[in-house]
Amino acid sequence: MPVPATVPVWRPDGSNLVVHADNADYLPTLPDNSFTMIYVDPPFNTGRAQRRQQTSMVRSIDGTGDRIGFKGHSYSTVKGMLASYDDVFEDYWEFLAPRLAEAWRLLTDDGTLYVHLDYREVHYVKVMLDALFGRDSFLNEIIWAYDYGARAKTRWPAKHDNILVYVKNPSNYYFDSAGVDREPYMAPGLVTPEKAALGKLPTDVWWHTIVSPTGREKTGYPTQKPEGLLRRAVTASSREGDWVLDFFAGSGTIGAVAAKLGRRFVCVDQNPQAIDVMKARLGPYC
Ligand SMILES: C[S@@+](CC[C@H](N)C(=O)[O-])C[C@H]1O[C@@H](n2cnc3c(N)ncnc32)[C@H](O)[C@@H]1O
Numbered sequence: 229m230p231v232p233a234t235v236p237v238w239r240p241d242g243s244n245l246v247v248h249a250d251n252a253d254y255l256p257t258l259p260d261n262s263f264t265m266i267y268v269d270p271p272f273n274t275g276r277a278q279r280r281q282q283t284s285m286v287r288s289i290d291g292t293g294d295r296i297g298f299k300g301h302s303y304s305t306v307k308g309m310l311a312s313y314d315d316v317f318e319d320y321w322e323f324l325a326p327r328l329a330e331a332w333r334l335l336t337d338d339g340t341l342y343v344h345l346d347y348r349e350v351h352y353v354k355v356m357l358d359a360l361f362g363r364d365s366f367l368n369e370i371i372w373a374y375d376y377g378a379r380a381k382t383r384w385p386a387k388h389d390n391i392l393v394y395v396k397n398p399s400n401y402y403f404d405s406a407g408v409d410r411e412p413y414m415a416p417g418l419v420t421p422e423k424a425a426l427g428k429l430p431t432d433v434w435w436h437t438i439v440s441p442t443g444r445e446k447t448g449y450p451t452q453k454p455e456g457l458l459r460r461a462v463t464a465s466s467r468e469g470d471w472v473l474d475f476f477a478g479s480g481t482i483g484a485v486a487a488k489l490g491r492r493f494v495c496v497d498q499n500p501q502a503i504d505v506m507k508a509r510l511g512p513y514c
Contacts, residue, residue: 251475264470269344449479480506487513
């Protein structure tokens with residue numbers, strides 16, 4: 229579907245944007261190589277009817293017909309194998325793969341993609357991203373560990389999310405950990421007082437509380453992620469003035485973080501409630 233005429237046009241020298249649109253319609257309107265960082269936190273339940281379909285080829289993202297791969301990588305075989313035992317994933321692949329292919333196109337050559345998932349989807353999406361970006365573009369799997377809610381007694385309680393990180397060009401990506409918040413040493417007595425005061429660089433396991441139900445950050449949007457989590461990622465993977473994109477933006481956490489760190493942002497969501505929340509939260513920055 230064409231994007232409505234009311235949707236603002238993005239310009240590299242323009243203002244921050246909150247966009248109400250289906251990202252499948254909106255992303256193709258953005259020019260190549262425009263965003264240094266893209267963060268997405270996609271829904272697993274896409275709301276589409278489940279279809280059982282054995283696909284051996286992947287539809288071209290530009291609609292010109294079937295083709296075997298993207299960026300020279302063949303992923304049709306992998307997809308067919310996955311689809312043969314999980315038709316829910318088949319549907320998810322159809323939903324997510326063209327959007328993540330757009331993310332690859334929209335990243336600058338030194339850009340980085342963060343995809344926020346949980347233990348149910350992460351392994352499938354890792355395979356998808358390996359096919360789309362190439363395995364050599366995989367940078368990290370960040371584990372966001374939290375401790376909240378009931379604890380299952382029949383298995384290990386799942387208390388983490390997974391964030392897959394891919395770079396567009398593994399030999400030329402921007403990453404600067406210098407400004408990132410540091411963590412306390414577990415045994416500060418074992419290091420010098422200077423080191424203990426400075427703290428240590430975070431690893432790929434990030435302990436962080438969920439958005440407090442009574443805290444100032446809470447917007448009321450059900451899937452809101454904490455700013456502290458995204459602050460680390462935005463700080464390391466973009467510079468001041470760079471453009472950051474979230475095309476499953478929800479309450480606009482990435483926009484709030486980007487603006488506070490002097491980055492520019494585009495936040496896209498198709499849900500009118502998300503747009504209302506973002507307008508209230510990000511209005512002063514737009
Ligand atoms: C898990 S939430 C994102 C939450 C966000 N990270 C935050 O901190 O608030 C996923 C969002 O994707 C949006 N969404 C789902 N399908 C979409 C589509 N096709 N185009 C744009 N937004 C979509 C949903 O409306 C929802 O707000």
